[in-house]
Amino acid sequence: MKSSETGRLFFQSVGPRALHCMCGERLKIKEEIIPSAWGAAVWRPAAMRGRRMRGARGGSLMKIGTVKVKRSMANLSLRNIKKVYDNKVTAVDNFNLEIKDKEFVVFVGPSGCGKSTTLRMIAGLEEISGGELYIDDKLVNSVAPKDRDIAMVFQNYALYPHMTVYQNMAFALKLRKMPKHEIDQKVREAAEILGITEYLDRKPKALSGGQRQRVAIGRAIVRAPKVMLMDEPLSNLDAKLRNQMRAEIIKLRHRIDTTFIYVTHDQTEAMTLGDRIVIMKDGFIQQIGTPQEVFNHPDNLFVAGFIGSPQMNFFDAELERSANGYWVRIGNVRFALNDLQQRALKDHGVESQKIVLGVRPEHISLCAATEPTAHLNAVVDVCEMMGSSMHLHVNAEGKDVVLVLQTVDLPMEKRAGFAYGEPISFTFDSDLMHLFSAETRKNLI
Ligand SMILES: Nc1ncnc2c1ncn2[C@@H]1O[C@H](COP(=O)(O)OP(=O)(O)OP(=O)(O)O)[C@@H](O)[C@H]1O
Ligand SMILES: [Mg+2]
16 A cells, blocks of 8 residues: 555544554654454554554554554445346446545435435345446455445434443444454444444433434444445434534544445535535436536536526527527527637537526526616516525516525615515526526536
């Protein structure tokens, strides 16, 4: 393993071979050896040679500084994965994805799109009907779940009600016949990370929903898995707790250095948690990208409507090509396109056609009805005060259009809201327009 890095080591675990480290000073480490089998070798930074240390098998903790130990890798490669259930339902098809070590990938999409099925195939809980799944270059299609070094947190996690939090978290390790002192150390480490140390002696019924959720996550962490799978782990929590736990998962991810695959149907969760997002529909991947990529350049109308809240506005429009370039026309109003858009359309040889023009609510601005530049006229339907912003639902060209307006940007007399039926005019910048083919529903640029 060739690497040189400094960082924080917090009771760091090295896969199943756990090297436990704690304490103070900051060290720089060069290439180091990660033991190749459980307890078979002991890794130590050069700077620490001569100090007391023992591997996990030996039981005692070694004192290292705040270095970051590189775990064994956990790259995943899903190639042409397919799932057909016995009832002939094709739940997932043509699923191709490379996941890098320690990446946080989120699968998002509407109910029934195949998120859980894909996750369960990775965990080994569901047979793969076609394609190959590799973990660290090893084909694991037929490897049993327990041999995949993967932990999964389910939406409907069930804690053992008669066991304490400690016992719940220790249970899987006990089954593995891990020595007691190691179990104790792992449970306390995980409890510390999750902030549930003070509840270790309580039974689940004496915990709040969020605390129980943390115990469920703790049960997965103690196993120090190569890959952590989470299937809608927050969906049973109320909105406030959900936001809190979302932040906890972001922190957790930085502390446990593991590859994460997280399933949700909530686009906000996907956008805030994921390094990359995989957007699915009807068993097929629609787009893979960073949150910014999928927000700024949705590949198709489905992604455009799914990512972003409130959702993108869509206008039926015409793309017109002339000797002077391209225009977008909504009704009688012609909107100019910028140089980049002009070039991209020309390079792709796009001809005049019916399109769907997408504009996000936060990219629309009010203007005067007498504005010389291209604008649309509308009447107000509903004005929702959100505090710092206002969601204005208007009717334009026979369509419902939503505008998100920042309250501070509005003239004083409008900060309390707009009246029902009030006429307004709005415009948008060509840089923020999205052009989709009405026929293929794909982004034309
Ligand atoms: N055991 C099963 N047998 C037959 N069909 C199944 C089975 N499990 C899931 N399905 C079908 O496979 C498709 C994908 O289901 P899956 O549970 O993966 O969706 P999901 O994206 O996780 O949805 P949700 O957000 O509702 O959890 C659905 O059409 C579902 O009805
Ligand atoms: Mg599901």
